[in-house]
Amino acid sequence: xxxxxxxxxxxxxxxxxxxxxxxxxxxxxxxxxxxxxxxxxxxxxxxxxxxxxxxxxxxxxxxxxxxxxxxxxxxxxxxxxxxxxxxxxxxxxxxxxxxxxxxxxxxxxxx
Amino acid sequence: xxxxxxxxxxxxxxxxxxxxxxxxxxxxxxxxxxxxxxxxxxxxxxxxxxxxxxxxxxxxxxxxxxxxxxxxxxxxxxxxxxxxxxxxxxxxxxxxxxxxxxxxxxxxxxxxxxxxxx
Numbered sequence: 001x002x003x004x005x006x007x008x009x010x011x012x013x014x015x016x017x018x019x020x021x022x023x024x025x026x027x028x029x030x031x032x033x034x035x036x037x038x039x040x041x042x043x044x045x046x047x048x049x050x051x052x053x054x055x056x057x058x059x060x061x062x063x064x065x066x067x068x069x070x071x072x073x074x075x076x077x078x079x080x081x082x083x084x085x086x087x088x089x090x091x092x093x094x095x096x097x098x099x100x101x102x103x104x105x106x107x108x109x110x111x
Numbered sequence: 112x113x114x115x116x117x118x119x120x121x122x123x124x125x126x127x128x129x130x131x132x133x134x135x136x137x138x139x140x141x142x143x144x145x146x147x148x149x150x151x152x153x154x155x156x157x158x159x160x161x162x163x164x165x166x167x168x169x170x171x172x173x174x175x176x177x178x179x180x181x182x183x184x185x186x187x188x189x190x191x192x193x194x195x196x197x198x199x200x201x202x203x204x205x206x207x208x209x210x211x212x213x214x215x216x217x218x219x220x221x222x223x224x225x226x227x228x229x
Contacts, residue, residue, distance in 0.1 A: 001173065003155065034214035038156070045206060045222060046156065051215035089156050093214035099170045100158040100214060102148075 004029065004090055004103035011109040012080045020106045022073040022090035028101055030071035034093035037066055037075045041086045049088075050075060077108065085110045113137040113218045115207050120223030127197050131223055133190040133207030141165065141185040144210030147192050149203035150222075157203075160192065161210065175201075197227045 005023040012018040022029065022037075029035060035053045038046035048057055050066040053073060063078045073092070077084050090103035119131040133145070147159040160171045160181040169181055180193040190207050204222040211217030 003157075032214070036215040038216075040156075045219040046216070047219070048211065048215055048217050051211060051217070052213045055212075057211075057217060091156075091158070091214070091216075096170075099161065099172070100146075102156040102158060105155040 001094060001101050004092060004101055006088075006090060006103040006106045008104075009107045009109065011111055012077075013111045014080055014082065016080050017076060017078045018080060018108060019074055019076045020088055020090075020108070022075070022092075022103045024071050024073075024092055024094075024101070026071060028092040028094040029068065029073055031095070032093045033068070035066065035068055035073040036091045037064075038089045038091070039084075039086045040089065046089065080110050082110050084108060113209065115209065115218055115220035117205065117207055117220045117223035120205065120225045122226045122228065123197055124229050125197060125199055125227055127227070128193070128195045129197065129225060131192040131194065131205055131207075131225070133192075133220055135188045135190065135209075138209070140183070140188050140190075145181075145183060145190045146208040146210055146216055147181060147190075147205060148208060148216070149201075149205045149225075151200075151203040154203075159205070162190070194225070197225075199227050201225065202227045 037050040040046045054066040114136045116134045146161040178196045207220045208216035209218040
């Protein structure tokens with residue numbers, strides 16, 4: 001099972017918005033509304049930011065939003081803040097054989 | 112407060128074995144699917160395995176199938192990953208995670224480093 005495709009990097013100035021894409025196939029992202037997004041700071045554990053495509057866990061700022069169209073999901077971070085600088089990974093359920101797949105990861109830099 | 116704490120990592124030779132443990136607290140372990148994921152140095156996350164709350168359903172990534180075994184002891188609030196026939200490419204930080212809503216991992220441990228090298 002190949003990793004979902006994400007751009008290696010994205011950047012924006014404080015207060016701006018940045019969008020990260022996550023492209024899969026009709027067997028994973030396109031087939032299930034089970035896309036999640038994780039934030040990972042260097043040397044730390046990942047943190048769940050979005051689940052079920054566009055839902056935010058308690059405590060996650062509403063600056064983080066998710067969407068999906070066909071085989072591509074997206075994470076948008078609005079009103080960028082310095083603490084948003086991190087690696088972001090998408091994931092999706094991929095069926096009973098391949099089960100779960102993560103994205104290749106995107107490093108977000110706040111300029 | 113939900114806490115997951117991994118242990119058992121270390122240095123092992125190719126072909127060797129290692130058992131990772133994940134101590135869970137702050138929630139009823141038997142109510143949740145649990146997962147293992149890994150991250151090679153400087154690389155991205157990779158899902159490894161999962162197990163249903165009552166242990167009746169398991170799943171593995173193709174890269175570890177037949178070599179790794181996931182198990183749990185709900186009475187002891189513990190999750191395990193037995194890793195056999197280890198390869199250099201298994202070198203990674205291994206995270207345990209709690210299965211959340213619809214295929215998400217809503218809590219993660221801090222990770223345990225496994226280094227496979229001669």
